[in-house]
Amino acid sequence: MDLTKHTISTLSELMGKKEVSPVEVVEAALNRVEEIDGRTKAFVTLCEKEARQAAQQAEKDIAAGNHKGPLHGIPLGIKDIYYTEGVLTTGSSKVFKDFVPDYDATTVKKLKEAGAIILGKTNTHEFAFGVITPPTRNPWDLERIPGGSSGGTGAAVATAMCMGGTGSDTGGSIRIPSSLNGIVGIKPTFGRTSKYGVIPLSWSLDHTGPMCRSVRDAAFMLEAMAGFDAKDPYTVDLPVPHYAGGLEEGTAGLRLGVPTDYFSEPVDPQVGAAVEKAVDVLRGMVASVEEVSFPHIQAAPVAELFVLCPEASSYHDKYLPEHEGDYTPDVLAYLKMGYLMLGVHHVKAQRYRKLLRGDFEAAFKNVDAIVTPTLPVTAPKAGEDFIKVGEEDLQITRLLTRNMVPYNLTGLPAITLPCGFDSDGLPIGLQIAGRAFDESTIFRLAHAYESATDWMKTPPL
Amino acid sequence: MDLTKHTISTLSELMGKKEVSPVEVVEAALNRVEEIDGRTKAFVTLCEKEARQAAQQAEKDIAAGNHKGPLHGIPLGIKDIYYTEGVLTTGSSKVFKDFVPDYDATTVKKLKEAGAIILGKTNTHEFAFGVITPPTRNPWDLERIPGGSSGGTGAAVATAMCMGGTGSDTGGSIRIPSSLNGIVGIKPTFGRTSKYGVIPLSWSLDHTGPMCRSVRDAAFMLEAMAGFDAKDPYTVDLPVPHYAGGLEEGTAGLRLGVPTDYFSEPVDPQVGAAVEKAVDVLRGMVASVEEVSFPHIQAAPVAELFVLCPEASSYHDKYLPEHEGDYTPDVLAYLKMGYLMLGVHHVKAQRYRKLLRGDFEAAFKNVDAIVTPTLPVTAPKAGEDFIKVGEEDLQITRLLTRNMVPYNLTGLPAITLPCGFDSDGLPIGLQIAGRAFDESTIFRLAHAYESATDWMKTPPL
Numbered sequence: 001m002d003l004t005k006h007t008i009s010t011l012s013e014l015m016g017k018k019e020v021s022p023v024e025v026v027e028a029a030l031n032r033v034e035e036i037d038g039r040t041k042a043f044v045t046l047c048e049k050e051a052r053q054a055a056q057q058a059e060k061d062i063a064a065g066n067h068k069g070p071l072h073g074i075p076l077g078i079k080d081i082y083y084t085e086g087v088l089t090t091g092s093s094k095v096f097k098d099f100v101p102d103y104d105a106t107t108v109k110k111l112k113e114a115g116a117i118i119l120g121k122t123n124t125h126e127f128a129f130g131v132i133t134p135p136t137r138n139p140w141d142l143e144r145i146p147g148g149s150s151g152g153t154g155a156a157v158a159t160a161m162c163m164g165g166t167g168s169d170t171g172g173s174i175r176i177p178s179s180l181n182g183i184v185g186i187k188p189t190f191g192r193t194s195k196y197g198v199i200p201l202s203w204s205l206d207h208t209g210p211m212c213r214s215v216r217d218a219a220f221m222l223e224a225m226a227g228f229d230a231k232d233p234y235t236v237d238l239p240v241p242h243y244a245g246g247l248e249e250g251t252a253g254l255r256l257g258v259p260t261d262y263f264s265e266p267v268d269p270q271v272g273a274a275v276e277k278a279v280d281v282l283r284g285m286v287a288s289v290e291e292v293s294f295p296h297i298q299a300a301p302v303a304e305l306f307v308l309c310p311e312a313s314s315y316h317d318k319y320l321p322e323h324e325g326d327y328t329p330d331v332l333a334y335l336k337m338g339y340l341m342l343g344v345h346h347v348k349a350q351r352y353r354k355l356l357r358g359d360f361e362a363a364f365k366n367v368d369a370i371v372t373p374t375l376p377v378t379a380p381k382a383g384e385d386f387i388k389v390g391e392e393d394l395q396i397t398r399l400l401t402r403n404m405v406p407y408n409l410t411g412l413p414a415i416t417l418p419c420g421f422d423s424d425g426l427p428i429g430l431q432i433a434g435r436a437f438d439e440s441t442i443f444r445l446a447h448a449y450e451s452a453t454d455w456m457k458t459p460p461l
Numbered sequence: 462m463d464l465t466k467h468t469i470s471t472l473s474e475l476m477g478k479k480e481v482s483p484v485e486v487v488e489a490a491l492n493r494v495e496e497i498d499g500r501t502k503a504f505v506t507l508c509e510k511e512a513r514q515a516a517q518q519a520e521k522d523i524a525a526g527n528h529k530g531p532l533h534g535i536p537l538g539i540k541d542i543y544y545t546e547g548v549l550t551t552g553s554s555k556v557f558k559d560f561v562p563d564y565d566a567t568t569v570k571k572l573k574e575a576g577a578i579i580l581g582k583t584n585t586h587e588f589a590f591g592v593i594t595p596p597t598r599n600p601w602d603l604e605r606i607p608g609g610s611s612g613g614t615g616a617a618v619a620t621a622m623c624m625g626g627t628g629s630d631t632g633g634s635i636r637i638p639s640s641l642n643g644i645v646g647i648k649p650t651f652g653r654t655s656k657y658g659v660i661p662l663s664w665s666l667d668h669t670g671p672m673c674r675s676v677r678d679a680a681f682m683l684e685a686m687a688g689f690d691a692k693d694p695y696t697v698d699l700p701v702p703h704y705a706g707g708l709e710e711g712t713a714g715l716r717l718g719v720p721t722d723y724f725s726e727p728v729d730p731q732v733g734a735a736v737e738k739a740v741d742v743l744r745g746m747v748a749s750v751e752e753v754s755f756p757h758i759q760a761a762p763v764a765e766l767f768v769l770c771p772e773a774s775s776y777h778d779k780y781l782p783e784h785e786g787d788y789t790p791d792v793l794a795y796l797k798m799g800y801l802m803l804g805v806h807h808v809k810a811q812r813y814r815k816l817l818r819g820d821f822e823a824a825f826k827n828v829d830a831i832v833t834p835t836l837p838v839t840a841p842k843a844g845e846d847f848i849k850v851g852e853e854d855l856q857i858t859r860l861l862t863r864n865m866v867p868y869n870l871t872g873l874p875a876i877t878l879p880c881g882f883d884s885d886g887l888p889i890g891l892q893i894a895g896r897a898f899d900e901s902t903i904f905r906l907a908h909a910y911e912s913a914t915d916w917m918k919t920p921p922l
Binding site for chain 1: 815
C-alpha cells in the first residue's frame with residue numbers, strides 16, 4: 001500500500017472498517033524506510049521486531065472488535081531523547097550510546113496505551129541542542145538540512161516512513177523541522193504534556209509534542225500525549241479537550257492578530273508573500289484581522305540563551321567530566337558557554353519572561369490567535385553557517401530560532417502548518433499561536449486553513 | 462495608659478467599647494518611643510503628625526459607630542523596606558536615603574484600610590540583607606542584637622512602642638527578630654501576601670508578614686495583609702480564612718512532627734531543653750507526636766545562598782555602579798558574591814528546592830505541623846561574629862538562618878512564638894510549620910500553646 005496517500009485519520013478509518021490491517025501498514029512503513037532512509041537518515045534505531053509484533057497484536061485486537069481509536073495500529077517515530085523501554089535511547093550522542101531505559105517516557109507510554117506502534121527512534125540534533133540534525137537530510141532537497149532538533153521525525157513523517165512522531169521544542173525544535181519538511185507540528189502550552197522520561201535540555205523551556213501529516217492527526221496525537229503527570233511537577237492538572245472533535249466548530253467569531261514587529265524582521269520575500277496570502281485566506285474566515293505588537297520582544301533571543309544554556313550545562317554537569325570528548329564540538333561549545341553565564345544574568349533572563357508574557361497577554365485581550373511566518377526562510381543548505389536574507393548574511397541558528405523563542409519563553413501554544421512552496425520547491429510554514437491552554441482555537445484555525453488550501457504534499461523521493 | 466499590659470486584641474476590645482480612644486493609644490505609643498527608643502533605636506522615621514491625625518479620625522469614626530475591626534486605631538511599625546506614601550522609605554540604606562514613594566505597598570494599603578495607624582518606619586538590616594540590624598539593640602539586653610533583618614519591628618513590638626508591625630522574611634527575617642525579642646511572628650505561605658511595593662531582596666524567597674505581641678494579634682494582622690494582588694504575580698488567588706475565628710477550634714485531632722535531623726544540629730542546651738518542654742506541653746494537646754526527617758535538607762543553607770545572592774545582585778545591579786560607596790561593607794560583600802555565582806549553580810539551587818519540598822510533602826502526609834527550635838541560640842552579643850554552641854564557635858548569620866531557610870526554600874508557612882527564657886533572661890522561640898496555605902493549623906496550635914503557658918513578657922526597659 002502507498003502510505004504517502006494517507007494520514008493517521010484516513011488509515012485509522014480504513015483500519016476501523018477492517019479494510020486495511022496494521023500489519024500491512026507497518027510492512028509498508030518498513031519498506032519505505034528501507035527504500036528511502038539510506039538517503040534521508042531519519043531513523044537511528046529501527047524497532048522492526050517489536051513493531052511487527054505490535055502490528056499483529058493490533059490486527060487481532062481490531063479483528064476482535066477492540067479498536068482503541070485513531071492511533072491504534074499506527075506506526076510512529078519517536079525522537080531519540082524520549083525514553084523507550086528496552087530500546088536504545090541515545091539522544092543521538094556518543095555520551096548515551098549504550099543507554100537502554102527500563103521504562104517509557106510518560107508520553108510514549110500514553111501513545112502505546114492508545115494503540116500506537118513504535119516503528120523506531122528518530123535522529124535528533126545531539127541532545128536536542130541545535131537546528132541542523134546531522135546526518136539527517138531534508139527529503140525535499142537532500143543537499144539541505146531538515147532543521148532540528150527533531151529533524152529525524154520531520155524527515156520521517158514528511159516522507160510517510162511513519163505516519164506521525166514525537167518532537168520536543170526548547171527553542172523551536174518541533175516547529176523548525178515541521179516547517180522545513182512541510183508538515184504539521186504543535187508545541188502545546190508549557191505544562192500540557194509530560195516531560196517525564198525525556199532527556200532534558202532546559203527544564204523551564206522544554207516542551208513535548210507531536211509532528212504529523214495533517215492538523216487532525218496532530219490533534220489526535222496531542223490528545224493522546226497530553227495530561228497531568230504526577231511524575232512531572234511542571235504538568236498542570238487541567239482536563240484535556242477532545243481536540244479533533246472541535247476542529248469543525250467554526251472560525252467566524254475569531255479575531256486574528258498579525259504582529260507589526262519582530263516576526264518579519266527579517267523575512268525572505270517569498271516566505272513573506274506566502275504568509276501574506278495565507279493571512280488573506282484566513283481573513284475570509286474570521287471576524288477580524290488586527291495588528292498586534294510586543295514592546296519587550298526584541299530581547300527574546302538573548303533571554304532564551306541566558307535561560308537555556310545554564311540549565312543545559314547544569315544537567316550535563318554530571319556527564320561532562322567523563323565525556324567531554326564524546327560531545328560534538330557545537331554542543332560542547334554551548335555547554336561551555338552555559339558555564340560562563342552568571343547567575344545574575346540567568347535571573348534577569350528568567351524575570352524578562354514575565355514582561356514578555358505580559359506583552360502577549362495584552363495582545364490576547366484583543367485577538368484570539370497570532371499568525372506569523374514560522375521561519376524567516378526555507379531549508380538552508382547543509383554545511384552552511386550563514387544564509388542571505390535580503391542583503392544580509394545571517395547566522396542560521398539565530399535565524400531559525402528567532403520566531404520560535406517567544407513561545408518557549410512565554411510557554412504559549414504554537415502550531416506550524418504548510419502554507420506554500422518557494423521557487424526551489426521547498427515548503428514554507430505558517431505559525432499560529434494562542435492563549436495558554438487554548439490549543440483548541442489554534443487547531444481549529446489551522447484546520448480551517450488546511451481545508452481551504454492544500455499544501456500538504458509528500459516529497460518525491 | 463500602659464501599653465505593655467496590652468495586645469491589639471485587648472486594646473481593640475476597649476476601643477470598641479469606647480473605654481479607650483485611639484488618640485490615647487497613639488499618645489502612649491509616642492511617649493513610649495520618646496522614653497525608650499534612644500536606647501533601642503528601633504524606629505528610623507516617626508510619623509507623629511500623620512499618626513495623630515489618623516488617631517483623631519479613628520476616634521471620630523469609632524465614636525460614630527463605625528468600628529472597622531480589630532486593627533482600627535492600632536499603632537503599627539512598618540519595616541523600612543515597605544513603601545509608604547509620602548513617607549521616607551530608605552531600606553535603612555544610604556542608597557535610598559531620600560526616597561519618598563508616592564504610593565503604599567499593597568500590604569500597607571490593606572492595613573490602613575483595616576484602620577491601622579502607621580506610627581513610623583522601623584529599622585531593617587540594610588535592604589533586609591542581614592541578621593544584625595545595626596544600630597538597633599535588643600530590649601532584653603542592650604548589649605545584644607535584636608536579630609534581623611526586621612530587628613526594628615522586633616524591638617519596637619517587644620517593648621510595646623507599637624502594638625504590631627510588619628516584617629519580611631527571605632531567610633528568617635521575620636522569625637529571627639521575633640524569636641530574639643520574645644514576640645510572635647509568622648512567615649505565611651509563599652504567595653499568601655503581596656510583595657508589591659516592598660523593596661525586593663530575592664523575589665523567589667521573599668515573604669511579607671506580621672510581628673505581634675500575641676498569636677491572636679498575628680492572626681488579625683495576617684488576615685488584613687493577605688490575599689491575591691494583581692500587582693504581585695506571585696500571589697495566589699485563594700480565599701483568606703478568618704484566622705482568628707479558628708483559633709479555638711481545638712488541637713486534639715492533630716498529629717505533630719518533631720524532626721530527628723538538622724533542626725537541632727546544633728542547639729544550645731538551654732534552648733533545646735525549653736523546646737523539649739514545649740513539645741511535652743503540646744503532646745498533651747494533640748493526637749500524636751511523631752518523628753519526621755528530611756533526606757535532602759542538609760544542602761538547604763547552601764542552596765539558599767545560591768538562590769538569594771544572584772537574585773539580590775540582579776536587583777541591585779541598577780544601583781551599584783553609582784552607589785557602591787553607599788552600601789555597608791557586609792551587604793556589598795554579599796552583592797559582590799552574587800555576581801560571582803554561576804548560572805549553573807543558581808539553576809541547581811533552584812531545582813534543589815523541588816527535592817526539599819518533596820521531603821516536606823512526604824512528612825506532611827503523616828503529620829499536620831512540624832515543631833522545632835526557631836533558632837539554635839538566644840540573642841548574640843553585638844559586635845561578635847561567632848557564638849559558642851557546645852564546644853564549637855559558629856558564625857552567627859549561618860547559625861541564625863539555619864532553621865529558617867528550609868521554609869523560605871519550600872515556601873511553607875512557619876510561625877514563631879516565645880517558649881521560655883534562658884539563664885540570662887533572654888527569650889527562646891518555638892517554631893511551628895505547616896502545609897502550604899494552611900496557616901490556620903499553625904495559628905491554632907500556637908494559640909493553644911500560648912494559652913497553656915504564658916511566655917509573652919515585656920522587657921523591663
